[in-house]
Amino acid sequence: MVATFPLFPDETLDLCELSFGVAPAPALTTIGLADCNNFYAACERVFRPALAERAVIVLSNNDGCVIARSAEAKQLGITMGAPVHEVMSLIKQHEVVVCSANFALYGDLSRRVMSILSQRVPSLEVYSIDEAFLDFAAVPVHVQASFAQNMRAQIKRWTGIPLSIGIAQTKTLAKLANDWAKKRPSGVLALSEETINGWLLGTNIEDVWNIGPRRARFLKQHGVVTAYDLKYANSRWIRQHLYLPGARTQLELRGVPCFPLTNTRTAKQEITSSRSFGSPVHELADLKEALAFYATRACEKLRAQHSLARTITVFLSTNIFRETEPQYQQSVTIKLPHATAYTPEIVNTAHRAVEHIYQPGYAYHKAGITLSKLVSDEWVQGELFAEPPDLRQEAAMTVVDSINKHFGRDTIHVAATGQHKRPADQPPPSWQMKQEHVSPCYTTRWNELAQAQ
DNA sequence: TCTGGGGTCCTAGGACCC
DNA sequence: TCTGGGGTCCTAGGACCC
Numbered sequence: 001m002v003a004t005f006p007l008f009p010d011e012t013l014d015l016c017e018l019s020f021g022v023a024p025a026p027a028l029t030t031i032g033l034a035d036c037n038n039f040y041a042a043c044e045r046v047f048r049p050a051l052a053e054r055a056v057i058v059l060s061n062n063d064g065c066v067i068a069r070s071a072e073a074k075q076l077g078i079t080m081g082a083p084v085h086e087v088m089s090l091i092k093q094h095e096v097v098v099c100s101a102n103f104a105l106y107g108d109l110s111r112r113v114m115s116i117l118s119q120r121v122p123s124l125e126v127y128s129i130d131e132a133f134l135d136f137a138a139v140p141v142h143v144q145a146s147f148a149q150n151m152r153a154q155i156k157r158w159t160g161i162p163l164s165i166g167i168a169q170t171k172t173l174a175k176l177a178n179d180w181a182k183k184r185p186s187g188v189l190a191l192s193e194e195t196i197n198g199w200l201l202g203t204n205i206e207d208v209w210n211i212g213p214r215r216a217r218f219l220k221q222h223g224v225v226t227a228y229d230l231k232y233a234n235s236r237w238i239r240q241h242l243y244l245p246g247a248r249t250q251l252e253l254r255g256v257p258c259f260p261l262t263n264t265r266t267a268k269q270e271i272t273s274s275r276s277f278g279s280p281v282h283e284l285a286d287l288k289e290a291l292a293f294y295a296t297r298a299c300e301k302l303r304a305q306h307s308l309a310r311t312i313t314v315f316l317s318t319n320i321f322r323e324t325e326p327q328y329q330q331s332v333t334i335k336l337p338h339a340t341a342y343t344p345e346i347v348n349t350a351h352r353a354v355e356h357i358y359q360p361g362y363a364y365h366k367a368g369i370t371l372s373k374l375v376s377d378e379w380v381q382g383e384l385f386a387e388p389p390d391l392r393q394e395a396a397m398t399v400v401d402s403i404n405k406h407f408g409r410d411t412i413h414v415a416a417t418g419q420h421k422r423p424a425d426q427p428p429p430s431w432q433m434k435q436e437h438v439s440p441c442y443t444t445r446w447n448e449l450a451q452a453q
Numbered sequence: 454t455c456t457g458g459g460g461t462c463c464t465a466g467g468a469c470c471c
Numbered sequence: 472t473c474t475g476g477g478g479t480c481c482t483a484g485g486a487c488c489c
Contacts, residue, residue: 060457061458062456062457064456064457065456065457081456081457082456084455084456086455101457103458127488128488129489130489131489209488210486210487211487212487214486214487215486215487243463243464244462244463245462245463245487268461269460269461270459270460270461271459272458272459274457274458274459275458276456320456321456
């Protein structure tokens with residue numbers, strides 16, 4: 001493939017603009033990426049050893065589509081994101097083990113893995129539920145691989161979760177090193193100057209971190225097909241067409257860090273809680289119940305990070321995949337009179353919002369709430385004409401949170417979620433999600449502990 | 454019949470100001 | 472034919488991530 005633009009080097013670009021003034025190209029490999037292998041499927045196996053070596057898949061909420069696969073399931077050709085009904089014949093034919101998502105279990109095992117990692121390296125950045133960037137700067141180059149293998153073995157032994165580790169000069173290269181590490185028996189790869197271009201030549205452009213479908217299509221149209229091509233493409237041209245994100249990715253491929261390791265967890269800038277419904281919802285009353293439930297979850301997250309919200313957005317939609325049915329999507333944003341994390345107030349506001357956008361006659365499929373314009377609860381800007389905040393509200397929420405933490409989620413909840421109306425022997429409301437293959441919460445609920453026979 | 458949920462960052466463009 | 476110009480702030484929407 002012949003590139004249709006001049007090649008690197010072309011040195012006029014201001015590196016400082018892109019890399020926050022970080023000195024170019026440190027000689028050492030300083031960033032590790034630890035990534036759990038097939039994480040959700042691996043979690044399901046931890047307490048069910050009989051699943052080892054069997055094809056296992058984990059489904060999204062409502063058991064809708066495939067969100068994780070064991071290696072065996074991948075081999076059968078079950079693709080990520082596939083709707084379950086499309087792969088049902090494969091599931092039956094090969095007796096694939098099907099699990100509903102159990103995020104309480106995955107979150108808890110994730111915390112254990114991260115805790116072990118944090119004891120082994122000076123600092124780490126938890127990047128997602130199954131990934132963390134590790135500070136390798138202090139580990140001498142010649143022992144990095146063995147150090148990583150030792151850490152990997154410890155995590156497998158202590159938690160049962162397998163993971164791979166890639167080590168490189170930048171986050172983007174560490175992500176790639178991790179992909180390549182997964183294909184090796186050792187599960188570890190430390191990149192060196194001598195080997196890196198060989199690896200990059202064998203890597204498709206769409207497998208580079210932050211190169212999504214759209215940028216990949218554009219790059220391929222212009223002859224940039226591999227990670228190697230992107231590394232040596234003209235940087236002005238990249239800056240012009242892929243803007244800052246593309247330019248940073250290119251520099252990272254060249255070994256210049258543009259995304260520094262950050263170990264402080266920053267508060268989220270917005271918090272969303274939304275779900276697809278287990279079955280279609282028609283009535284406003286049911287939507288209000290669902291929204292009260294989502295608002296409760298969102299407020300819990302809000303208080304957990306010591307924030308208050310100034311704005312709430314409520315949205316609802318019909319099933320966009322059912323093209324023959326009447327479609328309706330709407331959202332509304334309401335500015336709160338003062339920043340708050342008080343669940344009853346947010347539930348009431350969400351109810352006003354949904355009354356405003358609800359249209360009868362539609363089969364609703366999904367709804368949700370987003371809290372935004374978040375501020376710290378320690379530093380609240382007063383409003384000239386608003387009521388001062390009621391300190392009793394804050395105290396009440398603190399008590400509710402601590403009771404629910406101790407006795408279990410929703411021990412105390414707002415009546416608007418409808419839970420009090422429905423004893424356990426009653427059928428669940430139609431908005432509640434469907435989960436027919438959910439595993440026990442082995443590590444987070446006393447009554448679901450694993451038992452030795 | 455059946456198609457996830459929760460985030461961040463960046464850019465363009467409008468509103469507004471002097 | 473010409474119809475200011477430059478700056479800041481805010482928001483919506485796109486692209487991407489897991």
